[in-house]
Structures are given as structure tokens and as C-alpha cells.
Amino acid sequence: MGMTITEKILAKAVGKAKVVPGQLVDAKIDIVMCHDITTPPAISMLEEKGIDKVFDREKIVVTPDHFQPAKDIKSAELHKRLDGWAKRHNIKYYYKIGRAGVCHALLPEQGHIRPGEVIVGPDSHTCTYGAFAAFSTGIGSTDAAAAIATGQLWFKVPASMKFVLNGSLGPGVYSKDVVLAVIARVGTDGARYKAMEFVGPALKDMSMEARMTITNMAIEAGAKSGIIGFDDVTKQYLDEHLKDKTDYTVYESDSDAQYDAVEEFDCSAIEPMVALPHLPSGGVPIGECAGKEMDQAYIGSCTNGRIEDLRIAAGILKGKQVAIRTLIVPATPVIWKQAKDEGLFDIFYEAGCVISAPTCGACLGGFMGVLAAGEKCVSTTNRNFVGRMGHPESEVYLASPATAAASAVEGKLADPRSFL
Amino acid sequence: MAKAHVYKRDHINTDEIIPARYLNTDDQAELARHCLEDLDKDFVNKVKEGDVIVAGEDFGCGSSREHAVWAIRGAKVQTVIAKSFARIFYRNAINNGFYIIESPDALEKINDGDEVEIDYKAGLIKNKTASIDISFNPLPDFALEIINDGGLLEHITKRTTD
Numbered sequence: 414m415g416m417t418i419t420e421k422i423l424a425k426a427v428g429k430a431k432v433v434p435g436q437l438v439d440a441k442i443d444i445v446m447c448h449d450i451t452t453p454p455a456i457s458m459l460e461e462k463g464i465d466k467v468f469d470r471e472k473i474v475v476t477p478d479h480f481q482p483a484k485d486i487k488s489a490e491l492h493k494r495l496d497g498w499a500k501r502h503n504i505k506y507y508y509k510i511g512r513a514g515v516c517h518a519l520l521p522e523q524g525h526i527r528p529g530e531v532i533v534g535p536d537s538h539t540c541t542y543g544a545f546a547a548f549s550t551g552i553g554s555t556d557a558a559a560a561i562a563t564g565q566l567w568f569k570v571p572a573s574m575k576f577v578l579n580g581s582l583g584p585g586v587y588s589k590d591v592v593l594a595v596i597a598r599v600g601t602d603g604a605r606y607k608a609m610e611f612v613g614p615a616l617k618d619m620s621m622e623a624r625m626t627i628t629n630m631a632i633e634a635g636a637k638s639g640i641i642g643f644d645d646v647t648k649q650y651l652d653e654h655l656k657d658k659t660d661y662t663v664y665e666s667d668s669d670a671q672y673d674a675v676e677e678f679d680c681s682a683i684e685p686m687v688a689l690p691h692l693p694s695g696g697v698p699i700g701e702c703a704g705k706e707m708d709q710a711y712i713g714s715c716t717n718g719r720i721e722d723l724r725i726a727a728g729i730l731k732g733k734q735v736a737i738r739t740l741i742v743p744a745t746p747v748i749w750k751q752a753k754d755e756g757l758f759d760i761f762y763e764a765g766c767v768i769s770a771p772t773c774g775a776c777l778g779g780f781m782g783v784l785a786a787g788e789k790c791v792s793t794t795n796r797n798f799v800g801r802m803g804h805p806e807s808e809v810y811l812a813s814p815a816t817a818a819a820s821a822v823e824g825k826l827a828d829p830r831s832f833l
Numbered sequence: 834m835a836k837a838h839v840y841k842r843d844h845i846n847t848d849e850i851i852p853a854r855y856l857n858t859d860d861q862a863e864l865a866r867h868c869l870e871d872l873d874k875d876f877v878n879k880v881k882e883g884d885v886i887v888a889g890e891d892f893g894c895g896s897s898r899e900h901a902v903w904a905i906r907g908a909k910v911q912t913v914i915a916k917s918f919a920r921i922f923y924r925n926a927i928n929n930g931f932y933i934i935e936s937p938d939a940l941e942k943i944n945d946g947d948e949v950e951i952d953y954k955a956g957l958i959k960n961k962t963a964s965i966d967i968s969f970n971p972l973p974d975f976a977l978e979i980i981n982d983g984g985l986l987e988h989i990t991k992r993t994t995d
């Protein structure tokens with residue numbers, strides 16, 4: 414019986430020829446991503462236990478992003494703990510403010526993600542990196558402490574579900590709409606504990622940025638990981654971004670690999686989607702919700718804060734005025750500079766948007782755009798739980814950058830296709 | 834005697850268990866003061882040491898914040914009984930040495946305020962108020978090993994010094 418790409422990567426990480434779903438393994442970790450909320454507790458645990466060491470100073474990537482720049486005294490203290498630790502252990506890839514960005518946008522951009530590797534991070538959207546044919550999953554702080562100290566972690570090998578993306582996307586429809594359609598079908602726990610493997614012709618036309626939007630949201634279907642196979646698009650991105658270590662191993666699923674389920678999607682039929690509050694699985698076509706009044710539009714985050722997303726938003730906002738508070742948050746300093754150099758900031762400024770420094774900020778209701786009671790936000794982020802972006806009585810509507818920009822102009826949920 | 838706090842809901846998520854506005858600290862006692870705040874404002878006033886939380890499917894879905902486990906444990910809750918748990922919450926509980934119980938029936942057989950007693954070894958939840966026993970599958974051995982050691986880090990330390 415054949416193996417899936419996920420099983421092959423995990424088998425390599427445990428030094429075995431084969432692993433099977435359900436098997437408990439102790440896997441070698443290639444990269445540990447660390448940010449400012451969940452890593453400081455891990456550091457404290459290690460210090461308390463007297464095992465204050467790092468397994469490899471070159472395999473840990475540190476980027477304060479959630480409450481960066483520090484939003485209050487307590488977050489400043491978190492940053493201080495992270496900073497002291499990173500310096501003490503001489504962490505090679507420590508991105509300080511000015512170079513730090515939203516983790517899941519920063520790591521691939523800075524060349525830390527390689528196919529065939531095992532990447533973990535104390536952040537649920539660590540599954541993003543699966544877009545690069547890698548196994549990557551979110552863990553907790555204790556896990557992170559263990560991974561940082563030992564470079565090993567326990568896993569249950571996940572069974573895989575296959576998602577076949579057929580057809581091609583119509584105008585005004587993006588990978589965000591595809592992943593919202595996928596989650597609307599399977600539900601927020603439809604892929605619980607599983608690896609979501611995405612295949613199919615619709616992926617061919619998608620950039621790595623667009624693919625990352627899909628794997629980013631695997632966790633919103635409850636999955637352990639999301640993964641997309643290697644192709645020319647992957648190779649080109651890696652050729653442009655990998656820096657110090659440029660070798661990697663490409664694995665692919667065998668034709669007789671086992672899947673728990675196979676779901677087929679006709680992407681040509683997918684329309685711009687909006688996930689209604691309060692679950693990411695609340696996706697409906699824009700036609701069913703257009704006209705709903707909004708108070709804020711948020712364009713940013715690890716899901717859709719990349720340069721391609723900002724270009725799409727700018728394409729719609731050009732020469733227009735926004736009717737509601739509109740926040741543009743480039744996910745990393747490189748994206749910020751690119752957007753500025755390409756003249757996108759001028760477009761956003763003319764349209765009446767506010768442009769922020771790279772941060773997670775309001776995506777998790779932290780700062781820089783928190784919602785008041787009763788307010789509604791159309792957001793390019795990945796989660797619309799109760800209270801996610803502010804007051805427990807506020808509402809978040811998840812959408813693509815195009816839909817968010819179109820809605821910003823109209824002040825209500827709007828179909829981006831009428832702006833093309 | 835342990836009281837059950839029952840939430841007849843699926844997908845109780847980490848933002849409800851401990852909202853992100855409190856993530857600027859990892860102090861357990863402080864997190865405990867906001868435990869379940871966006872789900873049930875009154876919970877922190879009602880909960881007593883040793884009480885249990887009972888809920889539906891996919892408890893703890895959402896973010897990887899271990900703060901969710903710390904807030905619950907900090908509120909001196911003995912265990913969470915749910916139909917199922919989200920993956921990272923499940924990991925975090927085990928890694929913290931916090932025993933959680935997966936039970937398909939508990940939600941139907943326990944009412945809010947019922948008094949319960951749990952026999953972890955036998956895999957039994959005794960609902961004293963309704964006089965019924967609800968069985969559950971104890972956690973797998975590897976998880977028990979971690980829990981018995983007091984958590985993942987203690988487990989690793991023990992393993993490397995053994």
C-alpha cells in the first residue's frame with residue numbers, strides 16, 4: 414500500500430521506511446517558529462525546569478508579531494522576555510522590529526520553509542507552510558518548549574483527506590473563496606486530526622501566496638495540517654527566496670496512497686464567498702449576503718496580507734473612496750516596502766484607508782482596529798469567532814481582499830465582480 | 834463535591850475560553866479570572882475548586898493558546914468532559930498534565946449543577962444527582978505516562994535523566 418506525502422515526510426523525520434495513520438511517533442523537527450505571545454511562556458517553563466537550552470540556534474526563527482509594536486506594558490514585558498532569550502541563545506534568525514512581520518508571511522518570504530521538512534510553531538496557523546510540500550502544524554507552548562530544547566516532538570501520524578480542486582477560478586474569485594467553500598462544506602471539525610491534502614488543476618494557476626491562503630485555513634476545518642505538492646510554481650518561489658540552506662527533498666503521494674475521504678470541488682462554479690459570524694464554516698456566496706452594512710474593513714493577516722492581496726485590494730480601491738473605516742496591514746516589512754514602491758500606498762491613502770505597520774494587531778482583537786459592541790467588520794483574516802476582533806457582541810465577516818475592498822467602498826458587503 | 838457546569842454547545846473556542854485581550858500575560862491566576870468570560874460571564878463567580886466543565890463537540894477549537902488550558906486549570910477546574918476536543922487543546926491538556934475526558938454521552942446525562950464524581954482508573958463518571966454512571970475510555974497509555982509525570986517537560990526531563 415502506498416503512502417501519502419504527509420506519511421512520507423513524517424517517516425523521514427522518524428528515520429523509518431514507513432509510518433501509518435494513528436501511529437505515535439517522536440519526530441525530528443527542522444524548524445521551530447516562535448512569536449511573542451506563546452513563546453515567552455515556553456521560555457519561562459524551560460527556565461523553571463532548569464533546561465534553558467536550544468537544540469539548534471539556526472533552526473529557530475523568532476518574530477514578534479502579535480502585539481508588535483508593544484501595545485501596552487504587559488506586551489512590552491513579553492517582548493522583553495523574548496528578546497532577552499533570543500539574544501542569550503544567540504538565535505540566528507531573530508527578526509527584530511523593523512524586520513519582524515506576521516510569522517506565517519515572514520518565514521516563507523525569508524526563506525525558512527523547505528519542502529520535505531517538519532515545521533512546528535506555537536500558533537495554530539503554522540499549518541500555512543504546508544503549501545511548500547512540507548509537514549507543518551501548530552502546537553502549544555509546552556510543545557514549543559520541548560521542541561526548542563530537544564528538537565523532537567510526539568505526534569500521532571494523521572490520516573489524510575484529499576481535496577481535489579477542479580476547474581479554474583472565475584474573475585473576481587480567489588483562493589480565499591475556495592478555502593471558504595471547502596470549510597463551508599466539511600465544517601469546522603470535518604478534518605479534525607487529519608492532514609488536508611489539496612490537489613487538482615485549479616492549483617496550477619495559483620501563486621504560492623494564493624496557495625498559502627488555502628493551507629493557512631486548514632486549521633479552521635480542524636485539521637492538523639494542510640499540504641500541497643511541489644511543482645514549478647513552488648520551485649520558482651524557493652529559487653527566489655531560499656538563502657542559506659537551499660537543498661531540500663521533494664516527496665509526493667503514491668497513486669495508491671490511502672485517504673479517509675476524497676472531496677471534489679468545481680472551482681469554476683465557486684463564487685466570491687463570505688463566512689458569516691461566528692464560524693469560519695459559515696461561508697455563503699456573496700449573492701446571499703450582499704448589502705449587509707459594515708463598520709470596518711480589514712485587509713491584512715497571515716491569510717491575506719501579502720503583496721498579491723494588497724495589489725488586488727488596490728485594484729478595486731483605485732480612484733474610489735471608502736465608506737467605512739478601512740485598515741490596510743501589510744504582513745511584513747518587505748511587503749510594506751513593496752506596496753509603497755509600487756504606489757499602492759498612494760491608492761490606499763487617496764481612497765481614505767489607514768495603513769499600519771506589519772502586525773497581527775486587530776486580527777485577534779489585540780489592537781490597531783478593535784471592534785466596539787455591535788460593530789461589524791469584513792475581514793480578510795481567518796477566524797470570525799465570538800469576540801475575535803473585539804467586543805463579544807461585534808461580528809466578523811471573512812472574505813477575500815477583493816470582496817473586503819469592494820465592501821469598503823460600498824460600506825456594505827459587496828460583490829467584487831462589479832468592480833472589475 | 835464537584836459540580837458540573839454544563840454548556841450544551843459544540844465548538845466552544847479558545848477566544849471564548851480566554852479572549853485575546855488577556856493574552857498579554859501568562860500568569861495562571863490572572864488568566865483564571867477571565868476563564869470562559871466571553872461564553873459565560875458568571876462562570877468565574879460560580880466555579881469552585883474541583884468542579885467540572887461539560888460540553889459538546891470540538892471543545893477548545895481555534896488558536897493554539899495554551900492559555901486556554903491554564904485559565905481552566907487556574908480556575909481550579911478538575912477536568913473538562915466533552916464529546917470531542919480540538920486537536921491542539923487536547924495536546925496542550927496532556928502536555929500540561931491536565932486530564933480531560935472524551936465522552937459521547939455525558940452531555941445528555943449531566944445537567945447543569947449536577948454533582949459528579951470521577952473514577953479515572955475505572956473510566957467512570959458518577960452523576961450523583963441523577964444516580965447514573967457514565968463510562969468513558971481512559972486516555973491512551975502514552976498520554977497517561979505524560980500526565981503521571983506531571984506534564985511533557987517533566988516527562989522529557991525524566992526520560993533524559995533516567
Ligand code: SF4
Binds near residue numbers: 516517536714794795
Ligand atoms: S495574523 Fe491573525 S491568524 Fe495570523 S498569526 Fe497573526 S493573529 Fe494569528
